[in-house]
Amino acid sequence: MRTRAKICGITRSEDVLAAVHAGADAIGFVFFEASPRYVSILRAQELARSIPAYVSIVGLFVNADQDEIIRVVDQVPLDILQFHGDETAEQCRQIAQHTRRRWYKAIQVQPDVDVVPAILQYRQAGASAILLDAWHPELKGGTGQQFDWSKFPSLEIPLILAGGLKPENIEDAIRITQAYAVDVSGGVESAKGMKDRQLIEQFMQGVQRGSAKYESQQSGG
Template identity: 35%
Template sequence: MSRSFYRTRIKFCGMTRAGDVRLAGELGVDAVGFIFARESKRRVAPAEARAMRQAIAPMVDVVALFRDNSKEEVREVLRTVRPTLLQFHGEEDESFCRSFNMPYLKAVAMGGRDDVNARQLQLRYPSAAGFLFDS
């Protein structure tokens, strides 16, 4: 039997209620995500995410999702929420993403006119912990 070093991980994202965060943990998710992108209807304030973080089960990662936020906005979330992983969905470049000294995922839009090339992504974001292909 061949052994794979990869496994499927499940993340519930866009959490806005502590009860949903608690239920996600009971269901066995690997991570919960809080959205800090300005234009999202599921955006939460850092203080709200900090309060909901109390409902997260042990060993469940906390992901902070951003889309073209400023460095100061990201730093505020880092101080307030203490996420274990960052996720960038905008035009952030490699330098910006790695500047927080945290593991991060770079989201890549799918279904557009441009082809997505995995090798080009790795070259463009060499410090990324992984890529999220978003439809």
């Protein structure tokens, strides 16, 4: 199965066009004010106008309350909610129910901690996927760090790989983890919040090569 890819932390219209042109399956907007990649509702509305059909719009939230998320959803055409904080499975489920949006949860992979129980808990609550990111004691993603990919679980659940991905390592990342999808932000930037068109293209080419190699292995080619 083809590996999907999301370019997250988009803040400029030219970066939307670069991601779409390169073949990204999803665009991510960060609605977390502490992030250097934060976009306001107004800015997200402007950027969303450049996103064509068949490219999903993902809204990333970190410990946001339900009213705040509803306010965003009412004004920005989000397809999917990404919970990237300390939200419980029940909180995610309730917010998704009120917003009528699909959702997935980001889980930080800590050394020597089994993430499978948490994955199953959120999946049971209705998550359409689980994103696995590198652990950091203070930051909620966007660290540029990667975890031990050999610890990536093998489950019959759509799992998204994030953390430290870039054009130079994406093929190995897909080969090792066999992830359903990959999520990149800093790895395709020239500066925080500013994507680099060439890096996006190189990353997506790597995704395509890695996905093709995995498909070949599965088919015995």
